Amino acid sequence: MAKAKAGKKPVNRKVAGGELHQTTAADNQTLTTNQGTPVADNQNSLKSGARGPTLLEDFILREKITHFDHERIPERIVHARGSGAHGYFEAARGASKLSKAAFLQPGKRTKVFVRFSTVAGGAGSVDTPRDVRGFAVKFYTEEGNFDLVGNNIPVFFIQDAMKFPDLVHSVKMEADRAFPQAASAHDTFWDFVSLMPESMHMLMWAMSDRAIPRSLRHIEGFGIHTFRLIDVAGKSTFVKFHWRPTIGAASLVWEEAVKIAGADPDYHRRDLWESIDTGAFPEWTLSVQAFDEKIADSLDFDILDPTKIIPEEIVPLTPIGRMVLDRNPVNFFAETEQVAFHPGHIVPGIDFTPDPLLQGRLHSYLDTQLSRLGGPNFHEIPINKPVCPMRNFQRDGHMRMLAVPGRTNYEPNSLDPASPRENPVRGFASFPDPNAGPKVRERSETFADHYSQARQFWRSMTPPEQAHIVSAFTFELSKVTTLAVRTRMLGHLDLIEPELGQRVAAAMGMEGKADDIVPAVEPRDDLPPSPPLSIVAKAPATIEGRTIAALVTPGCDGKLLAALATALKKEGAKLKLVAPKIGPLKDSSGATHRPDETIDGGPSVLFDAVVVLPSEDGAAELLNMAAAINWIRDAYGHLKAIAYADAAAPLFDEAAIEPDVDLGVVELDSKRGVQDFIAAAKKHRIWDREKLVRPPV
Ligand code: HDE
Numbered sequence: 001m002a003k004a005k006a007g008k009k010p011v012n013r014k015v016a017g018g019e020l021h022q023t024t025a026a027d028n029q030t031l032t033t034n035q036g037t038p039v040a041d042n043q044n045s046l047k048s049g050a051r052g053p054t055l056l057e058d059f060i061l062r063e064k065i066t067h068f069d070h071e072r073i074p075e076r077i078v079h080a081r082g083s084g085a086h087g088y089f090e091a092a093r094g095a096s097k098l099s100k101a102a103f104l105q106p107g108k109r110t111k112v113f114v115r116f117s118t119v120a121g122g123a124g125s126v127d128t129p130r131d132v133r134g135f136a137v138k139f140y141t142e143e144g145n146f147d148l149v150g151n152n153i154p155v156f157f158i159q160d161a162m163k164f165p166d167l168v169h170s171v172k173m174e175a176d177r178a179f180p181q182a183a184s185a186h187d188t189f190w191d192f193v194s195l196m197p198e199s200m201h202m203l204m205w206a207m208s209d210r211a212i213p214r215s216l217r218h219i220e221g222f223g224i225h226t227f228r229l230i231d232v233a234g235k236s237t238f239v240k241f242h243w244r245p246t247i248g249a250a251s252l253v254w255e256e257a258v259k260i261a262g263a264d265p266d267y268h269r270r271d272l273w274e275s276i277d278t279g280a281f282p283e284w285t286l287s288v289q290a291f292d293e294k295i296a297d298s299l300d301f302d303i304l305d306p307t308k309i310i311p312e313e314i315v316p317l318t319p320i321g322r323m324v325l326d327r328n329p330v331n332f333f334a335e336t337e338q339v340a341f342h343p344g345h346i347v348p349g350i351d352f353t354p355d356p357l358l359q360g361r362l363h364s365y366l367d368t369q370l371s372r373l374g375g376p377n378f379h380e381i382p383i384n385k386p387v388c389p390m391r392n393f394q395r396d397g398h399m400r401m402l403a404v405p406g407r408t409n410y411e412p413n414s415l416d417p418a419s420p421r422e423n424p425v426r427g428f429a430s431f432p433d434p435n436a437g438p439k440v441r442e443r444s445e446t447f448a449d450h451y452s453q454a455r456q457f458w459r460s461m462t463p464p465e466q467a468h469i470v471s472a473f474t475f476e477l478s479k480v481t482t483l484a485v486r487t488r489m490l491g492h493l494d495l496i497e498p499e500l501g502q503r504v505a506a507a508m509g510m511e512g513k514a515d516d517i518v519p520a521v522e523p524r525d526d527l528p529p530s531p532p533l534s535i536v537a538k539a540p541a542t543i544e545g546r547t548i549a550a551l552v553t554p555g556c557d558g559k560l561l562a563a564l565a566t567a568l569k570k571e572g573a574k575l576k577l578v579a580p581k582i583g584p585l586k587d588s589s590g591a592t593h594r595p596d597e598t599i600d601g602g603p604s605v606l607f608d609a610v611v612v613l614p615s616e617d618g619a620a621e622l623l624n625m626a627a628a629i630n631w632i633r634d635a636y637g638h639l640k641a642i643a644y645a646d647a648a649a650p651l652f653d654e655a656a657i658e659p660d661v662d663l664g665v666v667e668l669d670s671k672r673g674v675q676d677f678i679a680a681a682k683k684h685r686i687w688d689r690e691k692l693v694r695p696p697v
Pocket of ligand 1 (some may be wrong): 136368527
């Protein structure tokens with residue numbers, strides 16, 4: 001984190017009325033206007049008499065207020081709420097075989113800036129709605145900036161850019177009433193997608209746990225479209241990009257996500273910031289699925305169709321590098337808000353394919369920066385500036401910073417032999433794509449199967465994940481008020497998988513009401529489940545990067561607390577103390593602790609696993625606090641590992657929770673108990689408990 005610069009301490013001067021003036025005699029600390037004029041008084045505007053009207057002449061006040069009035073720029077039409085971080089990418093050995101890109105040569109380190117985002121909500125919306133997460137990475141390479149502008153879901157709602165404005169209009173707040181904010185659970189969204197069978201595969205992902213991630217450190221990322229990598233000899237290999245977090249992917253449970261939205265609307269942003277600030281740097285592996293034309297032709301779907309994945313069983317992942325985020329921005333606006341991503345920011349060694357969604361994006365992102373950042377010179381804003389030399393004949397325009405000397409602002413020229421020229425060897429050359437044909441507005445027939453991979457996704461999920469998908473569809477469609485939209489969607493779900501359709505219909509009390517939908521292509525019934533699609537099945541047994549809370553009171557067992565703290569640190573997890581009061585407290589060994597949160601400010605939804613460790617007197621006090629009982633009940637209901645000290649037993653009685661090691665409720669009476677608790681926490685959720693707290697639908 002940037003530390004405040006050392007300097008001379010200001011002199012505090014109070015004047016009549018108690019008004020505080022912090023003054024300095026140091027030139028290098030003198031407050032100035034934007035023109036550099038020193039300011040003598042930053043507390044009072046210039047008035048005609050102490051009680052008189054303010055003068056128009058007050059250039060200091062007017063400059064300050066005018067600048068303030070213009071502090072906001074138009075927010076992004078999508079992905080408005082985001083969080084950013086700096087870091088580096090380090091290329092692995094294999095990458096250079098596939099691509100000549102300078103940043104993919106073995107061992108090469110390249111600086112990156114990453115912005116994660118939600119899609120539908122405004123800049124001030126919450127972090128945990130059910131939504132896709134943006135995963136945009138800017139690589140500052142020596143051959144120019146490469147932006148990999150992806151999402152945490154490997155497919156998209158639509159196949160052609162032509163439909164993007166319609167999709168976004170439908171999911172954003174409804175146009176007349178301006179609600180709901182940051183939510184897809186409303187009529188216009190489901191009306192639109194239920195008329196667009198191509199969105200069915202993406203809907204399965206969006207209704208899965210992927211859309212409510214535990215943190216931004218726990219999301220996977222995908223480039224979605226098929227790209228090309230080009231090697232030194234000009235050979236092209238198709239690739240799909242995949243980011244995998246080294247601590248594994250993980251999600252919230254829905255009710256927890258809803259409560260977090262109230263308890264800490266900045267839950268993901270804070271988590272990313274604090275992790276980096278405390279040196280627990282998030283890390284991802286970048287891999288590609290690399291394949292040639294022959295494999296592309298052998299697939300029964302089109303690699304240009306962004307609503308399809310290539311199962312890893314067909315084309316496995318090849319790691320090409322890793323990314324570490326190790327530095328927080330110093331200024332949110334200058335960096336996270338002003339960063340301008342564009343899939344068209346590309347470097348030699350990488351190329352596009354004619355995926356009709358990608359092709360439309362290549363126009364949109366440049367266009368949007370022109371209005372968002374005020375003109376064509378946004379590449380001069382430090383966060384967007386390439387680190388390599390940038391020279392051309394583009395000139396002038398709003399906010400131009402560069403003052404290029406000389407008169408030869410054109411090419412070819414004979415007046416300035418040193419001015420920039422084409423470089424056929426190093427320069428970007430497009431791969432001669434053979435896909436051109438007659439000029440048509442037409443969707444390729446190879447894009448027509450909209451249900452097979454949606455079914456494959458369903459069949460790849462574990463039972464709890466399937467139950468969550470059923471609940472999510474039930475929740476969202478129950479919020480839809482137009483009956484015809486609900487019955488249309490039920491028809492699609494029947495096609496994806498009859499069991500899914502029936503379970504959602506039963507949960508909604510709408511059995512037998514599904515529309516009969518005729519698919520363009522009958523869904524295949526023979527696609528095998530693809531295990532990597534499930535995040536529960538591949539969750540690593542680790543609590544690295546997790547936050548565990550201990551609910552403590554004065555006089556709590558100091559030895560147990562110390563044993564717990566040591567054991568968690570060893571596992572790379574953080575321990576936070578939650579207490580009835582924020583002031584310091586002493587444990588039974590006489591050690592003083594400063595609680596991180598009170599029970600109200602630190603509800604258990606904010607933590608991955610919890611320990612209830614009061615003294616006997618403390619437990620008696622907590623027994624009278626509804627918030628304390630809810631704290632425990634929520635942790636139980638959200639399937640978290642729970643440990644309790646003997647003294648906490650009455651609280652568990654009150655919460656109607658039976659201690660049971662097999663269900664992740666562990667007695668913390670010894671070091672052994674600490675290990676049992678950690679073992680339970682490594683399961684992330686105690687899925688066997690779910691049927692007790694949330695009968696399956
Ligand atoms: Fe975007 N998208 N998008 N998108 N997108 C934007 O660019 C657009 C799509 C993605 O953190 C906008 O600077 C069109 C797919 C991310 O700054 C805009 C289409 C994927 C971000 C835009 C798509 C994405 C954006 C809004 C369909 C995953 C946030 C502000 C043809 C591969 C980047 C901006 C950041 C942002 C247009 C579809 C990812 C308007 C027209 C597919 C992560 O230009």
